[in-house]
């Protein structure tokens with residue numbers, strides 16, 4: 262298989278980081294991939310706030326009340342959207358691009374919710390994003406200090422040909 266595609270298949274959430282800093286150009290490139298995601302009617306409602314300041318990185322999990330590993334990441338990318346009709350789909354597409362790009366750069370990352378959480382507005386305010394804008398997720402990134410581990414449902418279990426009833430690979 263094409264090496265790039267194989268890399269994409271291997272992406273998993275990483276929640277432990279070495280503490281090694283990540284170069285600014287690498288973070289910029291990761292956000293650049295987010296910016297190129299598919300978006301309804303090409304609205305591109307997203308903004309990306311990259312937090313690298315250590316005190317701010319420590320404050321983020323205080324606000325969420327979970328995902329303490331954000332404090333140990335080299336950076337945390339906040340995906341924030343203008344409240345368009347399709348902001349959640351658009352923001353999610355951009356977020357997945359960011360996860361894949363981080364992995365392709367040899368970094369670990371994890372999607373941390375997010376839009377439906379009670380703390381979403383506090384995070385928006387914390388980084389000074391405009392009122393009404395929606396937090397899609399926080400994505401801590403850093404050089405990985407753990408091996409990924411979750412099981413995935415098999416292709417045979419989730420793939421249906423022509424109708425739902427027909428599952429055979």
Ligand SMILES: Cc1cc2nc3c(=O)[nH]c(=O)nc-3n(C[C@H](O)[C@H](O)[C@H](O)COP(=O)(O)O)c2cc1C
Pocket residue numbers: 272273274275276328371372373374375409410411
């Ligand atoms: C919408 C969404 C919200 C998530 N929120 C969290 C979260 O708050 N904390 C966390 O540790 N992981 C979170 N995750 C990561 C999932 O736990 C993870 O993607 C899932 O277990 C599958 O593992 P994988 O990413 O390694 O494939 C979230 C993922 C998604 C898509």
